[in-house]
Amino acid sequence: DAGVTQSPTHLIKTRGQQVTLRCSPKSGHDTVSWYQQALGQGPQFIFQYYEEEERQRGNFPDRFSGHQFPNYSSELNVNALWLGDSALYLCASSQIYASGLLYEQYFGPGTRLTVT
Amino acid sequence: AQSVTQLDSQVPVFEEAPVELRCNYSSSVSVYLFWYVQYPNQGLQLLLKYLSGSTLVKGINGFEAEFNKSQTSFHLRKPSVHISDTAEYFCAVSDPRTGGFKTIFGAGTRLFVKA
Secondary structure, three states: OOOOEEEOOEEEEOOOOOEEEEEEOOOOOOEEEEEEEOOOOOOEEEEEEEOOEEEEEOOOOOOEEEEEOOOOOEEEEEOOOOHHHOEEEEEEEEOEOOOOOEOOOEEOOOEEEEEO | OOEEEEOOOEEEEEOOOOEEEOEEEEOOOOOEEEEEEEOOOOOEEEEEEEOOOOOEEEOHHHOEEEEEOOOOEEEEEEOOOOHHHOEEEEEEEEOHHHOOOOEEEOOOEEEEEEO
């Protein structure tokens, strides 16, 4: 059973450019969340997708956008890249139970984005 | 708003010694609590979780944590550590009222196990 997969592994971009990161959830999971982890810090919640809609959003500007596809995979797009966007971007998948609650998340290995 | 404070940024310990990594959270409502481990250049792996019920939670790799509602703490413990436990450990909290969607992480504690 494949876990959460992310691509690419590493990426180098220039300030002002746009980037798209991809995530495939663990089999059986229907919810995808994205986190930004700056060097030496804990992950920060960007947003979460369920049923192809953004359900919750953290304190990130509109430059950060996403999409979820019918097969539950997801993309994170960042426009007008800043140096401060350099970080490890983590995707996490989970399953919404009949109770409507989400209990635990499974994380992918991340995409390391460097903005120069 | 919820927040998580990990009281130690680094914890050095000798192999086979016990260890406690401290975590306090701030929330006015009931919470879900988690501990994750991150090895170098990898994603996060769930060690254990507290959703409800028994306040002593057992996880993988011999780790356990105790939920203390009065002290709003969720400290992680292991009775005897191994070199392979060297990693970054993150305490996290989510709000069941909003379905547990948004998880707030602490800044992390680096556990360094010495031979």
